[in-house]
Amino acid sequence: xxxxxxxxxxxxxxxxxxxxxxxxxxASGTQHSTDGNNKQSPAxxxxxxxxxxxxxxxxxxxxxxxxxxxxxxxxxxxxxxxxLPVRVNDNPQKVExxxxxxxxxxxxxxxxxxxxYNQKLKKRFSGHVRFSRSVxxxxxxxxxxxxNSDQQVIGxxxxxxxxxxxxxxxxxxxxxxxxxxxxxxGQTYDGSSIYYTASFDGGESFQPNIKLxxxxxxxxxxxxxxxxxxxxxxxxxxxxxxxxxxxxxxxxTDSTTFAPMLRASKDEWAIESCPHHGPSLDIAxxxxxxxxxxxxxxxxxxxxxxYSENQGDLFSSPMKxxxxxxxxxxxxxxxxxxxxxxxxxxxxxxxxxxxxxxxxDNGETWSTPRTLSQTSESSDHPFLIASKKHVYLSWQxxxxxxLINVEVxxxxxxxxxx
Amino acid sequence: xxxxxxxxxxxxxMFGLSPIILSSIVQAQQTQAFExxxxxxxxxxxxxxxxxxxxxxxxxxxxxxxxxxxSRLSQQxxxxxxxxxxxxxxxxxxxxxxxxxxxxxxxxxxxxYAEKNSDxxxxxxxxxxxxxLPRTYFYDAAGEAKGVSGLxxxxxxxxxxxxxxxxx
Numbered sequence: 001x002x003x004x005x006x007x008x009x010x011x012x013x014x015x016x017x018x019x020x021x022x023x024x025x026x027a028s029g030t031q032h033s034t035d036g037n038n039k040q041s042p043a044x045x046x047x048x049x050x051x052x053x054x055x056x057x058x059x060x061x062x063x064x065x066x067x068x069x070x071x072x073x074x075x076x077x078x079x080x081x082x083x084l085p086v087r088v089n090d091n092p093q094k095v096e097x098x099x100x101x102x103x104x105x106x107x108x109x110x111x112x113x114x115x116x117y118n119q120k121l122k123k124r125f126s127g128h129v130r131f132s133r134s135v136x137x138x139x140x141x142x143x144x145x146x147x148n149s150d151q152q153v154i155g156x157x158x159x160x161x162x163x164x165x166x167x168x169x170x171x172x173x174x175x176x177x178x179x180x181x182x183x184x185x186g187q188t189y190d191g192s193s194i195y196y197t198a199s200f201d202g203g204e205s206f207q208p209n210i211k212l213x214x215x216x217x218x219x220x221x222x223x224x225x226x227x228x229x230x231x232x233x234x235x236x237x238x239x240x241x242x243x244x245x246x247x248x249x250x251x252x253t254d255s256t257t258f259a260p261m262l263r264a265s266k267d268e269w270a271i272e273s274c275p276h277h278g279p280s281l282d283i284a285x286x287x288x289x290x291x292x293x294x295x296x297x298x299x300x301x302x303x304x305x306x307y308s309e310n311q312g313d314l315f316s317s318p319m320k321x322x323x324x325x326x327x328x329x330x331x332x333x334x335x336x337x338x339x340x341x342x343x344x345x346x347x348x349x350x351x352x353x354x355x356x357x358x359x360x361d362n363g364e365t366w367s368t369p370r371t372l373s374q375t376s377e378s379s380d381h382p383f384l385i386a387s388k389k390h391v392y393l394s395w396q397x398x399x400x401x402x403l404i405n406v407e408v409x410x411x412x413x414x415x416x417x418x
Numbered sequence: 419x420x421x422x423x424x425x426x427x428x429x430x431x432m433f434g435l436s437p438i439i440l441s442s443i444v445q446a447q448q449t450q451a452f453e454x455x456x457x458x459x460x461x462x463x464x465x466x467x468x469x470x471x472x473x474x475x476x477x478x479x480x481x482x483x484x485x486x487x488x489s490r491l492s493q494q495x496x497x498x499x500x501x502x503x504x505x506x507x508x509x510x511x512x513x514x515x516x517x518x519x520x521x522x523x524x525x526x527x528x529x530x531y532a533e534k535n536s537d538x539x540x541x542x543x544x545x546x547x548x549x550x551l552p553r554t555y556f557y558d559a560a561g562e563a564k565g566v567s568g569l570x571x572x573x574x575x576x577x578x579x580x581x582x583x584x585x586x
Binding site: 125273274296301327350352398 | 477
């Protein structure tokens with residue numbers, strides 16, 4: 001009898017141990033499926049942001065975040081079918097992935113793939129701008145390096161990647177090192193500063209960090225484009241006279257020299273706030289600068305378009321975009337030859353739409369806006385990307401990623417097919 | 419229904435907690451999920467007296483200055499209701515709670531966006547608001563609101579309080 005009891009207790013202990021280990025296995029299994037570091041394929045549908053580019057062979061490349069990893073995949077049929085995603089960062093990191101601050105991708109004519117993203121650190125407002133590249137057509141990515149030479153645990157964020165036809169890489173970002181330096185000497189400092197670096201050897205090495213301008217706003221995306229010489233022009237939200245949050249413009253006069261800042265928008269928006277609403281710039285073949293931006297200045301709050309024919313010295317009188325009562329926001333502009341397209345987001349209380357306007361004459365006259373796409377789910381900012389022949393809307397929504405040809409005829413065909 | 423003071427005594431009796439620690443526990447308000455319809459409930463609950471609704475985010479440096487101001491003003495004017503609404507999204511609730519307590523405003527009524535498509539919330543709050551932060555609405559006793567974007571000077575808030583002192 002005693003023996004039996006003991007035996008039963010022994011059995012019970014074994015059973016409990018087995019149960020415990022199976023529960024533990026189950027728990028760790030659950031954990032694995034959420035951290036994105038597992039065999040299960042990460043899902044682009046769940047990504048908050050997707051950034052895309054089309055290479056010179058017409059291949060669509062996308063970068064997005066799942067859990068603590070970035071992934072790159074591609075499509076050879078413009079979004080109908082996709083390759084398996086390849087992980088960029090092996091070490092898990094918190095990656096900024098929201099409308100204004102998101103991983104970016106560019107592909108050179110030599111087929112090198114470049115990624116820039118912002119790693120968030122634990123301390124508030126702190127992070128690093130990181131760079132990774134693939135030299136084997138996206139099969140593998142280099143260990144992401146830190147772009148900001150100042151590596152204090154402070155703000156280095158809103159990294160912006162751009163690549164010209166010569167293959168020169170420029171990275172601009174917002175940096176808090178000057179804020180900290182001022183604070184250490186007992187002074188105050190408005191906003192952040194904007195820094196840049198460049199690589200002229202395909203991302204093998206980078207130039208030293210150089211400050212472009214003091215006193216940028218701290219929470220809007222930077223935009224950049226290349227002029228006909230292949231030199232970058234950069235526009236961002238700048239703090240003028242301590243309180244005005246309009247836009248500054250810096251033009252490079254060669255690969256590493258830049259002219260003093262010009263004022264790109266003069267809305268006189270006096271405010272200390274985070275608009276989370278950065279500009280968009282593109283440059284036409286004839287060197288006309290096309291710019292879209294947001295201002296919250298009273299009496300004229302909204303989104304605008306203007307162009308400059310003298311390298312940003314003067315801009316045309318701003319043209320307001322969208323319906324005031326539909327919260328028009330996040331305009332993006334792209335020019336191809338004499339053609340210019342602008343897309344932006346509107347919301348009527350239930351449905352988010354992407355509105356599009358087109359110009360055949362380099363921004364002189366514009367079509368009436370039309371709805372290009374819509375969703376009732378949450379959605380990312382809209383972007384335009386171009387192949388050799390066509391311009392596409394690149395838009396992540398709660399219903400999935402969309403690549404839509406913005407040309408009127410293409411749209412008609414698409415509607416007819418559906 | 420047990421009065422808050424009685425709870426405190428009960429808890430002290432049960433766990434021997436120090437009254438000082440306990441008072442901070444009891445006073446900290448649970449952050450509530452801000453969904454469609456939440457604002458109407460907030461306005462309904464506070465109408466009859468002037469109050470402030472302030473939208474903020476952990477991504478917004480000026481918002482931290484403004485939260486520090488609400489902390490000062492809430493001590494100075496205990497009868498004024500200040501409602502804080504974070505636009506960060508429900509998945510950020512732990513960070514939001516930490517931030518509120520760090521900035522000594524966890525005693526204030528607090529809400530956090532809990533709708534997947536946050537555009538819907540913003541449209542319901544104010545179709546004319548583009549999402550810039552901080553964004554503050556001053557409600558008078560009749561429930562009429564005036565919205566202000568950006569960091570507000572404390573003197574301006576105090577002028578508004580003086581103007582509405584009779585209704586407080």
